[in-house]
Amino acid sequence: MDELDSALLRLLQQDGRRTNRDLAEKLGIAPSTCLERVRALRERGALLGFHAEVDLTALNRGLQAMIAVRVRPPTRAVIEQFQDFVARMPEVLSVFVLTGTDDFLIHVAVRDADHLHSVVLDKLTERQELADVRTSVVYGHLRKNVIEPM
């Protein structure tokens, strides 16, 4: 994991569709070398994959919320079962499993306030193991690249 590798990861994070030639040129190495480097990063597991970023508004899911949840009892079985359930909900963007007062943070993207309401009341609150729910609307969500630009 030298300087070249992190430069590659940084560039591919900013734009995962940069061509191999482009990358090679920016780093001052041959395309074949660059290809080999990227392949090695994938094999080592440092580079997990490439994903398109989709605009939520374009999908009619412009309203985001963060739902803090406590389950009871907080045993492994209950936590895993609840996590599985939440992961299957189409409104869910991501699930954080936490220490502390809350057991979960659920990041959701929904159509509108009614939709959010129904997600919380009709889907989540139906669960027996759910002990506490607190919903916050997300005004803004800034996502950074893991490796800082130079």
Next chain:
Amino acid sequence: MDELDSALLRLLQQDGRRTNRDLAEKLGIAPSTCLERVRALRERGALLGFHAEVDLTALNRGLQAMIAVRVRPPTRAVIEQFQDFVARMPEVLSVFVLTGTDDFLIHVAVRDADHLHSVVLDKLTERQELADVRTSVVYGHLRKNVIEPM
């Protein structure tokens, strides 16, 4: 935004490096048509970009935490200034601006517990506007694709 478009977004979300030919074949359309569709999605802003996913452990930042923050006073000026500050911290993965009791949720990835400690005590707590901080360690973080697989 028809069925073809969302199929494209779904596939590109799973793997942003699928070749155009590949996509076209899977959808049963010509490569040139597929290319035009993807271009249209980008121009419309539905498809925002492509990004590499990097393994945090490989970067020696295997410990994640969620930091809930309240600032005082919660005016626009203070909130924007704090957000700018947080966004510049290299440990930060993403920042959620919230309604509710907490003003921010800060998702960080750090080397170890000492690093986390220093982020909270040496960097965050230094800020005058900071009224309240609660840190939770993240055991697991499941990220889903926005569009469900079929």
Next chain:
DNA sequence: CACCATTACCGAACATAATTCGGCTGCCGG
């Protein structure tokens, strides 16, 4: 119902890029 205009689609030709591979270089251990 016929007409036109518009849009989406296709396939072939062309341009660009990915990938392979044999060989070269420099570094390390013996």
Next chain:
DNA sequence: CCGGCAGCCGAATTATGTTCGGTAATGGTG
């Protein structure tokens, strides 16, 4: 000093992206 190894390179090959003119489908209009 000298194998042996790992990383790198560049040219040849293969695959892919991209453009563009033509064609079929669509939808609105007289």
